[in-house]
Amino acid sequence: MIWIELLVVLFFIFLGSKMGGIGIGYAGGAGVVVLTLIFGLEAGSVPVDVILIIMAVISAIAAMQRAGGLDYLVHLSEKILRKNPKRVTFIAPTVTYWMTLLAGTGHTAYAALPVITEVAKEGNIRPSKPLSISVVASQIAITASPISAAVVIFASFLEPLGVSYLQLLGVAIPSTILACMVGAIVANRLGKPLSEDPVYQERLKAGLVKQKSGERQENSKSSKYSVAIFGAAILIIVTYASLISKKVGLIADPTIGRNHAIMAIMLLAAMVIALVCKIKLSDIPGMSTFKSGMSACICVLGVAWLGDTFVSNHIEEIKEAAGGLLNQYSWLLAIVLFFASMLLYSQAATTTALMPAALALGVSPLAAIASFAAVSALFVLPTYPTLLAAVEMDDTGSTKIGKYVFNHSFIIPGTVTIAASVAFGFLFGSMIL
Template sequence: MLFVQVLLLLGCIILAAKLGGVGVGLAGGLGMVVAVYILGLAPGNIPVSVILIIMSVILALSVMQEAGGMKYMVKCAEKLLRNNPRYINIIAPATTFVLTTLAGTGYTAMSVLNVIQQVAKDNGVRPSQPLSSSVVASQIAITASPISGATAAMYVVVEKMGVSFVDAMAVIFPSALFGCIVAAFVASRQGCELKDDPIYLERVKNGLVNLDDIEDTDEPITPEAKRSVFFFLGGVIFIVAMLMFKSVIGHHLGSKDIIIITMFFVSLVMAVFCKVPLNRIKQAPIFRDGAESIIVILGIVWLSSTIIGAHIGQIKDIAATVLHHYPFLLSLVFFCTSALLFSQGATSALLIPIAASIGVDAGTILASFIAVSALYITNIYPTTAFAIATDDTGSFLSRKWNGSFIVNHPFFLPGISGIIAAVPFGFLLATVFVH
């Protein structure tokens, strides 16, 4: 019976990977029908804490987006990129890393990919280099953000294992940053120079490349937009301070309560002082994306907790022994699952509670955490696909880089290299900060 139930879980994960988006959650719903109504399993625990945290953060981000705050953050990033074109291979991934870390969502990177492509092209840099490193950096940065759904799913588990927020961030943030640096270096070495690329030269000859600099013609940023960013970042700083100085302040609140209370309050403050009509909040693109992520986590994670929870004793005996001798295998499991689910948050919510329940120590979980960022394995994830679509130079079109063999695209080597470098670095940090 265990074999049948595990086969059901794997089958639903494969179906989820094929459906994508909301389909990931729906695949989990199908699995729950089979597991509960046909196989007779008791429903497992719903990841309520993770879902509530994601809802509250998405609410605040949606209000800031409607106030124009997201546009203001992107404007600042654009200015930095245009003023420092010679260092595009360094500044581009650094920009998407910072944007994602602050906002807790990788979709902010899509807002600057057009600018990255244009600046690279204008300065003779092969656009696939900064575009690929920027996309990888935005995906890895999810594991460095204190307010991302993935980090929330991870920390609500390790917090119960006695790990402070400071120690957790001391492992995951430097690991993510180091991974991004390695990825950027590898990306900057991929492909020939733009002026030597025959596909680019042919496209220029045929008039398929826009060589005119795109000037910023968007409407000016309003004071309300700037104000909303100030309020949102103030909320993030308050959350981090409350978690970092918990022992000094003397409160007994958990991360879930602090994040939810703060994000709801910040949302109200932004709505009032940034003049955001309440009926517009639910129309924000981030609000819709957030609803999708909640459905994804609810469906597939609930199914896993139902099946795994029914056999936790057997699984613990086997997995705990293996991971005790080969702890790095946890990062491989994180890596493969995130590549299938296309979601760091769903992967974290799915696997980290299981890892903790079978006796995996907090240090191993934190060190392996960055491996939930393998969304670039194929080039069909929204940010990777958009990066390819925004480039008119043909730097992604060479047979060596066009993804015709699934992994032969410019995102693969930087992403793999970044994680391979970051995981051992994370284990080193964990020996220092996690006891």
């Protein structure tokens, strides 16, 4: 029966991926119904803390967006990019990486993509070079963000094994930063210079390429205040997590745990932004970040619940079948996570669905942390929103989706970046853990 039940799980994951967006969450819930009511399995655990953290963080990000904070971050990014247009392939992914690291969501990249395209054209650089690695950097940074759902989930799995939240960040941040630079080196070597590209020349003659836009408006004080408040909240979260960690131990008996502290501090930050910046609260649910975040909650609920229902009922069989292989070849976990995230379309959902099973099979914390970046292979199928946005915004025609689905502009830089991050993860993990 286990194989039939596995087919049921895969069927609903496939169905959800075909539906797109929030559909993966719907399909996950439907799969739980089939497994429990038809096959008689006990329902798995619902990732309540994860969902609540996403809601709290997104509510603060949406408040910051309403106050103009994201526009201010883009304004700063544009200044940095325009100072070195010839190095845009290296600076652009750095910008999108840190925007995601700060915000805990890769959707912040949307606002930076038009600026990256414009600066690349001004420097006679194929926009596909900086755009491809920038999209990848915005996705892989999720696995290094102190407030992303994926990191918080994974940290909760590692703590019983003696690995702290700070140790996870200590490995993930340098590994992913360096990997993005490796990906940028590869992206920078792909394709002809823009002036030699026949597709670009044709589009230029046809008047399909936009010229430089005018100067953007200066940002208000409220936008700057919102970014400062949100940044302070992240600093408080990281500091508090350090103080209550067993490694530091300055607060031996905390009155509030790390996960609950993240929720409370993010809600506090949202309230302070609302009061200081005097934003209209009824506008917050209409923000794009709020909508995408709430959709992520449904996706995590459905797919993580489905995955846990199957794994928790068959953990012994899974250990017997795959435990030895993963113990002997721990790098295989990265490959499993890579292909799983292609379908699940969420770092948090992939982490929640597969990491507990991997750790239960005896995969070492070092191998799990090193492989963690592989949950960011959302770029493999050319249907992810930020990827499509990059293709749409590049009016030179250099960023494209090929005829054979996988031969698109993002596949090589993305695969190289994840492979490099896994390698760096093993390196830094062996020094830190």
